[in-house]
Amino acid sequence: MSELISPTAEDLKIVGHHLGRFSRVLSFLLLPPALVACLYSEFNLLPSFLLGFSLSLIICALLEHGCTTERDMELKHAIVVAALLWLMAPFFGSLPLWFSGHYGSFLNSFFESTSGFTGTGLTLTQRADLLPRSINFFRHLLQFVGDGIGIVVISLCILGRTQIGSFLLFKGEAREMGIRPSIVRTSRRIAGIAFTFLILGTLLFTLAGTWEGQKPSDAFFDGLNHSMTAYATGGFSTHSQNLLYYHSFLIEVVALILMILGSLNFNLHYAVLTGRRGEMLRDIEVRFFILSMLIGCLLVGSYLSHSFYPSTLTAFRKGFFHLVSAQTTTGFQTAPGSYIMYLWPVPVLLVLSALMIIGGSANSTSGGIKNLRVGILFKSLLLEIRKTFLPSSAVAGETYYHLGRNPITEVVIRGAAVVALSYLLLLGTGTLITASFGYPLGPSLFESASALANAGLSCGITSPSMPAALKLTYIFLMWAGRLEIIAIFVLFGFILLQLRKALR
Amino acid sequence: MKRFLPLLVLLLLPAACAQPITDLLLHPENFDNQVVTVRGEVLGVLRRGERAWVNIENGGAIGVWCENHMVENIKVTADYHHRGDIVQVTGVFHRACPEHGGDPDIHAESLDIVEVGFEISREVNWWLMVSSILLLALSIYLSVQLRRRAEKRASPYWY
Numbered sequence: 001m002s003e004l005i006s007p008t009a010e011d012l013k014i015v016g017h018h019l020g021r022f023s024r025v026l027s028f029l030l031l032p033p034a035l036v037a038c039l040y041s042e043f044n045l046l047p048s049f050l051l052g053f054s055l056s057l058i059i060c061a062l063l064e065h066g067c068t069t070e071r072d073m074e075l076k077h078a079i080v081v082a083a084l085l086w087l088m089a090p091f092f093g094s095l096p097l098w099f100s101g102h103y104g105s106f107l108n109s110f111f112e113s114t115s116g117f118t119g120t121g122l123t124l125t126q127r128a129d130l131l132p133r134s135i136n137f138f139r140h141l142l143q144f145v146g147d148g149i150g151i152v153v154i155s156l157c158i159l160g161r162t163q164i165g166s167f168l169l170f171k172g173e174a175r176e177m178g179i180r181p182s183i184v185r186t187s188r189r190i191a192g193i194a195f196t197f198l199i200l201g202t203l204l205f206t207l208a209g210t211w212e213g214q215k216p217s218d219a220f221f222d223g224l225n226h227s228m229t230a231y232a233t234g235g236f237s238t239h240s241q242n243l244l245y246y247h248s249f250l251i252e253v254v255a256l257i258l259m260i261l262g263s264l265n266f267n268l269h270y271a272v273l274t275g276r277r278g279e280m281l282r283d284i285e286v287r288f289f290i291l292s293m294l295i296g297c298l299l300v301g302s303y304l305s306h307s308f309y310p311s312t313l314t315a316f317r318k319g320f321f322h323l324v325s326a327q328t329t330t331g332f333q334t335a336p337g338s339y340i341m342y343l344w345p346v347p348v349l350l351v352l353s354a355l356m357i358i359g360g361s362a363n364s365t366s367g368g369i370k371n372l373r374v375g376i377l378f379k380s381l382l383l384e385i386r387k388t389f390l391p392s393s394a395v396a397g398e399t400y401y402h403l404g405r406n407p408i409t410e411v412v413i414r415g416a417a418v419v420a421l422s423y424l425l426l427l428g429t430g431t432l433i434t435a436s437f438g439y440p441l442g443p444s445l446f447e448s449a450s451a452l453a454n455a456g457l458s459c460g461i462t463s464p465s466m467p468a469a470l471k472l473t474y475i476f477l478m479w480a481g482r483l484e485i486i487a488i489f490v491l492f493g494f495i496l497l498q499l500r501k502a503l504r
Numbered sequence: 505m506k507r508f509l510p511l512l513v514l515l516l517l518p519a520a521c522a523q524p525i526t527d528l529l530l531h532p533e534n535f536d537n538q539v540v541t542v543r544g545e546v547l548g549v550l551r552r553g554e555r556a557w558v559n560i561e562n563g564g565a566i567g568v569w570c571e572n573h574m575v576e577n578i579k580v581t582a583d584y585h586h587r588g589d590i591v592q593v594t595g596v597f598h599r600a601c602p603e604h605g606g607d608p609d610i611h612a613e614s615l616d617i618v619e620v621g622f623e624i625s626r627e628v629n630w631w632l633m634v635s636s637i638l639l640l641a642l643s644i645y646l647s648v649q650l651r652r653r654a655e656k657r658a659s660p661y662w663y
Contacts, residue, residue, distance in 0.1 A: 024647075042584065044626045047636035054636065054643035061647035065654050127561065129547045132584040213550030213557070239547070241565045246550065247557050247607055314606035336564070336608060338529045343599075 006501035007076075007494055013067040014077045015084070020063030022081065023088045027056030029145055030096055030138075037134035045100055045134050052095030076490065083483055083491040090114040090479075093142050100135055107471055108464055112139065114475050118482035119147020119365060121235025121331030121456020122447075122474065124464045128240045133221065136238050140225040143234030147365050147454070147482075148262070149194045193269050194231060197261055201227030204254045212248045230258035233365045235331025235456035242333040249317075255332050256324055263289070263328035263360030267403055284400045285361040285371040288378070289327065292358060292371075296323045296351050303345045319348075322457065327355040329367040331456020341459035346442040352457065353449040357423060367454030367481050369423050372402060373416035380413045422485040426477060427452055433473045434461065451477040522592060525564040532599030532608060540597045540610065542566070543618065546581050546588040558615070560591060568593050569604065570612035580621025590619035 034049040036042075073081065093113035094106065103109040108124045115122045116139050125131060125139070202224045209219030222238050229236045239245035243255060261269075268286070271279040280286055297320055305315035318335060325332045333340075340349070359368015383398040390396055398408045406412075430448030435441050439461055447461040451474040462474065480488045522543040528535050544560030556575045558568045561582070570593075582588030595612035598604075 040584075042626070043633075044628045047629065047632040050636035050640050054639040057643040057647055061643075061650045065650040068654065068657070129561070129565075130582055130584060213552050214548075218548075239559075239565075240561065241559065241567075244567070244607060245548070245559055245565075247567050247569075247604055247609070249605060309600050309606045310602040314600065314602065318606045334605075334607070336529050338564075339532075339608070342530070343532070 006497045010069065010071065011077065012498075013069045014071055014073055015080050016063050016067030017069050018073055018077065018081045019084050019088060020060045020065070020067065022085055023092065024057070024060040024064065026085075026089050026145075027053055027060055027092055029141065030056065030092065032141060033096070033134045033138035036137045037132070040133040042132045042134050045096075045132050048096040048099035049134070049138075051099055052092065055095060056092040076494065079487045079490040080494045083487040086117065086479055086483055089146065090117045093117060093138075096138065097135065100132070102131060102135060104464060107468060111471050111475055113142060114478050115456070116140075116142030116234070116236065117146030118454050118478040119143050119232050119234040119329075119367065119456075120451060120454040120478045120481075121229070122451060122458055122462045122478070123236060123456075124462065124471075126240070126464060128238060129245075131238075137221075137225060139236050140228045140234075140238075143232045143236055144194070144198065144228035146232070147234055147367075148198075148228065148232030149191050189270065190266050193266060193273075197231045197258065198224075198227055201231055201254070201258045204257070205230075205251070208248065208250045208254050209246070212246055212250060226255065227258065230255050230330065230332070231262040231365065233259060233262045233328045233330040233360065233367070233454075235325070235333075237332070241336075244334045244336070252317075252321055252334060255330075256321065259324055259328040259330045259332070262330070263364050263366040265361040265363045267363060268361070271403075279403070282401045284375040284379075284402050288371040288375040289360070292355060293323060293327060296327070296355055299351050300348050303348050303351075307345050308339075308343055322352060323355060326352040326455060326457055327358060327368075328360050329356060329453050329455040331450065331458070333457060337458050337460035340446070340457070341443045341461075349442045349446045349459070353446050356449045356453040356455040356457065357427060359453050367452075369420050373419055376400060376408060376412055376416045377420060380408055383408065419484055419486065422489075423452065423481075426480055426485065430473060430477050434470060437467055437470055447474075448477060452481040454478060454481050525560070525562050525566050528566065528597055529564045529608065532597075535597045536599045538597060539594065539613070541592065541594045542610065543590060543592045545590055546578055546621070548581050549575050549578055551575070558591070558593075558612075560593065567604075567607060567609045568595065568612050568615065569601075569609055570595075570615050574612060574615040577617050582621070584624075585626065586623055587621050589617050589621040592616045592618050 030049050030053040034046055034053075037045045037049065090110060090113040093116060094109040097103050097112055098106050098109035103112060103124060112124050114120070121143070128136065202220070205223030205226050206216070206220045209223055210216050214222065225236075225238050228234070237243060237245075243251060265283070265285060268280055268283060297316065300319035300323055301312070301316040304319050305312040309315035309318060321332075321334055324330075357368055358374050359370050360366025362370040362372040379398050379400055383396060387396045399405050400408060427445070427448055430452060431441070431445045434444035434448055439447075443459045443461060446457070446459050449455070450457050521541055523535070523540045525542055525544060528540065528542070542560070542562070544562035544565075547559040547561050547565060550557040551572065554572055556570060556572055558570060558575055558578065559565055560568055578589050578591070580586050580589050592615070593610055593612050594614045595610040597608075597610050599608055600606040601609045
């Protein structure tokens, strides 16, 4: 086995420099909420945002200019930068939350910010209705930027660099290529799609909210925020009851549309927008999504109608909404967490957990293993079964349709299996840790799956009073899940090799 | 003091009878289709034709389905700048209302305002404000200076 190369001082400089450069863009995220604070006469919160912005700017400037290098990133640097960027961004985001005093401790603020940036939606906010509007807007903005667009994508849009390192960093953030030949153009196209749906979603939510009895100004504020988190498949809400606040079928329909749109591959959006509508129905991800949704709906609907809800129609309505929320990894809820934890049958929790772990499409705002990988693994399983019934001289092959017809090769299967296995390992670990704090096994699995898949559905375990060790566990799961785990292993490898070098 | 005791009891009795909303949400099977009394702060009012939803909160939050005339006296809803009206609601609790898509709710028979809401003043800490503006200026100056230095170093005429 060949010797692993330990990182050099130059490697550290490259990482530090690019980390500073990319996170500088993110520090500017703290300014729009300051404007919202002025707009809603929340002047007492201005220092929280200004202090957060100033500290972030200083840290970024020191990193960027303290680690001067001319070299661009290689793959290992890019993955480490992406992994660290996804820690740095929540750190910056946690500063104004902490300074505002609404989250009690820094850990709670960091948890909320991580949940925001990763698009998870698990929240430690108590009484969200009473939060300042600037803080509420900030929480939703974190999800829109972090998960709806992607922090590397937004940095590339603004920095506009087209070096090879940018491409690698893009991959490190678990985004794929393909919309446009240039990485910057692709980033801008992704941002363009996100903003288009943001405008559309805000309009729909505002109209629905006004129709359902809200004041137009409140409906607009809620609509803007829910639109950001629905498209980003994030799940934060301006209300402690989440979407149950509205008691409205219309709001549920708008949320469903945006959640499904957000969970579809950006390439498919682009294909449909450029007139290639057939791509949508042929794609393995869309087919797998529809199939899993149908099976899930049948199971959840029948369990709920037999056990809890007064009519089959009601059970299917509740079931379908939470299924879509789970599989798109959004986390909007129209049922209280205590109902999910204590009253819904355990098989329902298992089905929802499975769908959260499967997740939405690759190269979308969704989390989880992704439909594409699970679809490939499913097809390769069928292929293995078919092979046993074929004569030994026969050559069996299988293909899948995803932006064209592709063969299922050993490499493709291995790639999908590694990610799926990593997810399952972390899910098992998260479940065991949660259960060790005395929570029942079903809810422990559900909450861990929700954190790992960046879903955000909660059965009530996530609360400000939960143990600090569990908060740290979920922060780790959210972070690992957002980066599709492999980047985390690379970062740990980088740190271990550095330590080994230092010990020598 | 003795004179005020009966008055105090009369005032506190309804509050003591009120069921915590968290109890309804944690053990809904114990209260399903029964008349309950709850107290909570008004989070919002959504008017739907001749009826309205009033969302109230007290530990947990729940929607109250009531006649329009019941909500006419609600003046202040809770937000960052206001403590909302505190209302006492008596009505039938449904753990999964067949009329409202399976939502947990209370169909109100009466809704009384027991405490009128008020505005909360949010003082600006001017010392903190000035410090944050100074730090902001410093951070911008520092990043501009460092950037200039880096550009100079990158220039071929830099010695």
